[in-house]
Amino acid sequence: MSEGNIAADQLRLLIERIERLEEEKRGIADDIKDVYLEAKATGYDVKTIRAVVRLRKLEKHVRQEAEALLETYKNALGLE
Numbered sequence: 001m002s003e004g005n006i007a008a009d010q011l012r013l014l015i016e017r018i019e020r021l022e023e024e025k026r027g028i029a030d031d032i033k034d035v036y037l038e039a040k041a042t043g044y045d046v047k048t049i050r051a052v053v054r055l056r057k058l059e060k061h062v063r064q065e066a067e068a069l070l071e072t073y074k075n076a077l078g079l080e
Helices: 003-042 046-057 060-076
Strands: none
16 A cells, blocks of 8 residues: 555545544534423523533633622623
8 A cells, every 4th residue: 555545544534533423413412402492391491501501611710700700790780
């Protein structure tokens, strides 16, 4: 095998792996959508659930800083 064939084979394999992972990602996205629909059907507010999921991804100190800043902005705008 020449180096060109080896490189082409390696490239093809990488692309095929990416394509498989993209397909899996679409499947997972569909599953997540289904869970949100189930939550909505059960009576939960999906927008709030999405906000909670985003908050849970943050480290505690980052979340606390963001919440403090939000409170500061709300107070400045008289939203309390």
